[in-house]
Amino acid sequence: MEEKLKELKQVMGTLADLGHATAALGWDQETYMPPGGVETRGNALATLGRMAQEIGTDEKVGKLIEELEPWAAEQDPDSDEARLVVVTRRGYDKAVKVPPEMVAERAMLATQANAAWREARQKSDYTIFEPFMEKIVDFNQRYAELFKPFDHAYDVLLDDYEPMMKTADVKKIFADIRPQQVKLIEAVANAEQVDDSVLFKFYPEQDQLAMGEEIIKAFGYDFNRGRQDKVHHPFASNFGYGDQRITYRVDENFFNTYIFSIMHEAGHAMYEQGIPKSLSRTALYGGTSLAVHESQSRLWENLVGRSLPFWEWYYPKLQARFPEQTKGVSLETFYKAVNKVEPSFIRVESDEATYNLHIMLRLEIEIGLLEGSIKVSELPEAWNDRFEEYLGIRPKNDAEGCLQDIHWSFGLFGYFSTYALGNLISAQLWEKINEDIPDLDDQTRSGEFSALLGWLNEKLHAHGSKFYPQDIVQRITGSKINGDLYIRYLKDKFSGIYGL
């Protein structure tokens, strides 16, 4: 059996190497690739995707898994080996359902659609992107069909990002929290507004970058195994063991843009920097799902980065770095400023209280497009109408409306709801962390984050993707994913800030 396991790991090592190349090409496409390279890049990504599909779905692999399963069943069910076989089986069964032509089609479509999206976004003209969006919706419809039978076609897409999660469960969780979030926003709207003018001073790019580096280094992001680069739409990329990169954008006239996004991406990257080398080059290396991933990024961005203890530590340093900009602004004013609740157009810059509403809107649109109840040509209208309904404001153009996110341009459907689920999980973890580290706030006040990162490393990161999201959340917190603690967190925090 050891020989069989070794064979399986060899195949996985090859897949990891192709994944590494794909990650590097994807990262380069966003950071440094010249415009003329689009077509060649598309060809290469399509080929790498096709090869990974061929290798990963080879009958030989299926046979190896089959031979290993009886042996794995006798191991400790939580052991790396047992989980490796289970998780690999799941991936294999899913992969063999997708014909190689469709894998290549998706890769090529992503490259072309992304290029069109860039142009469309720059010109704020959805019609440039529309023909590609047609193809993307059509592709996802055909993709879902491959996995029949299902309760809902959207389940198929969701499962690619959130293993074992169902559309009905997500809808239920969202339905539970929605009225409470809406009520909270209404209460805030009727309260005295906070002064966030300090955020709109001029903060030079180089100084912001130095600040960000200082903060995420303190968090524990390891620059020896990573780096930060400038992009249009920030992301974290896992190149494999020893190389987890993050990206940023920066607005010299709005403080929040850079700093909260770099904390966010560092949160993602620290998850993967915390996965042990023993799991590398296998299906267990990497975060277990997008929602769990997002719980890490949102935890560092919001529960740490937008907390009062954090700014008790960092605000004096900020004042030293930006004396002119922060002149006469108290810690309390600054803390309230970075937590200002205000419906805005851009999801990634929206506050904690409104964020999930951005997600619910996207989820409904994706389901509508997939079901055909929303036409691709009507997307801007469908977006703007819902936006106005939920958040009370209407986007003025496509760039701040339906073109703001990069995801669809890569063909990614079923992805967005994981962002909201991540928020919920972060609050569930936070409760547990504060039980286990009673002086966490004091540590934060002195810029000390090693106990926090150590806890996350031990409880979550160390497991890589051994356990599915609902299972790992249950193991750590004792409950399945739900919004109770997140709603309580929001209410506590914003009652304080807005004196509700």
Place this chain on the structure above:
Amino acid sequence: MEEKLKELKQVMGTLADLGHATAALGWDQETYMPPGGVETRGNALATLGRMAQEIGTDEKVGKLIEELEPWAAEQDPDSDEARLVVVTRRGYDKAVKVPPEMVAERAMLATQANAAWREARQKSDYTIFEPFMEKIVDFNQRYAELFKPFDHAYDVLLDDYEPMMKTADVKKIFADIRPQQVKLIEAVANAEQVDDSVLFKFYPEQDQLAMGEEIIKAFGYDFNRGRQDKVHHPFASNFGYGDQRITYRVDENFFNTYIFSIMHEAGHAMYEQGIPKSLSRTALYGGTSLAVHESQSRLWENLVGRSLPFWEWYYPKLQARFPEQTKGVSLETFYKAVNKVEPSFIRVESDEATYNLHIMLRLEIEIGLLEGSIKVSELPEAWNDRFEEYLGIRPKNDAEGCLQDIHWSFGLFGYFSTYALGNLISAQLWEKINEDIPDLDDQTRSGEFSALLGWLNEKLHAHGSKFYPQDIVQRITGSKINGDLYIRYLKDKFSGIYGL
């Protein structure tokens, strides 16, 4: 036959895609990869190399070539199709001789040895690199053995970079020019020395980069299909159609370092930017050999970039950009400064008159290591002794001695002599260009380079690697590679500068 050709092109397309990924990973390794990523990168490059080898040496490919050969023999022998079959056959026959394990070994060795070389160079300590150099020499000895019988083991290595070229031919060419170059250097040494103090003023990095961009854009390097990034050891990288990147290093206290190297790398990149899309994703896409490649980089760097007409155009712009640094320095003084002949330790910064001697030294050492007449442990001594003998000066440490070049750290043996051959070819082309464009100097004086680049595009670049180096040089200039015109060029130029 059309079907067979299409099949062959599909295989080549896949190889081109793997080559694209390999180029991107190699470029990233030199530009942006964090130190922690070394091992993962090595794994990935080894896998990509192994896959390319497997696909390229598949019996199916051999059969396709065999089936296409009778048909190709009936085509115009200069047609793309006929040459495609011939060139692919040559590559296939070479590739099948190398076992897959050795391909993977080379890739892994290159990654590890390169990391060791970086450290060794930084600490100027050859002993850090020595164990890897042992492995590299051993590898190249075993590699040469695969291609028995041969006139000389070194022929095998040379042929990988310079198709069909023999060690004996190179030795003969070098023997012809060596006494003449030595004589010229002696004459210069006895002449009145030029004042190059202007080069050692402070030139801020950002201003240098802006200058470089202006100049290479004027040459015709297309930034829409390329970019320049900072590295330790500059190179050009061909990612495939539409993406030819160049890299640089910069010394704010020595003018020559950046500008001549960026002209050089742009010369390489413009060669590949000039290859038509119709040849892309085949064995004919890319420069035909390293020497012909080098003829392009050296032509732009030296025959254009170090010429008087060029500085007649650019010196006023340089004065405007760097008024303090160039104050009181005449065009003539500046022109002489950038052409100063002086034996120095670093090949890439050596002048035109001494450059080839750096190469001859390396050629002898490589042959000695391969034959076993020089031991790896003795390399620093062997290097320094020869250096003193040829150039009259002795390196003070390993960093400015045998650790200066990156090539060996990648396992590249047989590569260096192509640099000197490139110099010779550039002079052969230059003679022909001046016949065909009689007012070339006047065009250069007005910063107009489109006729020159157009000539190179038409006569050389358009052919990609259809014709082997000796053949393409013969086709364009009427002679095989030889040093007569280069020696004449050196004598004319430096007689003028030094009043010999």
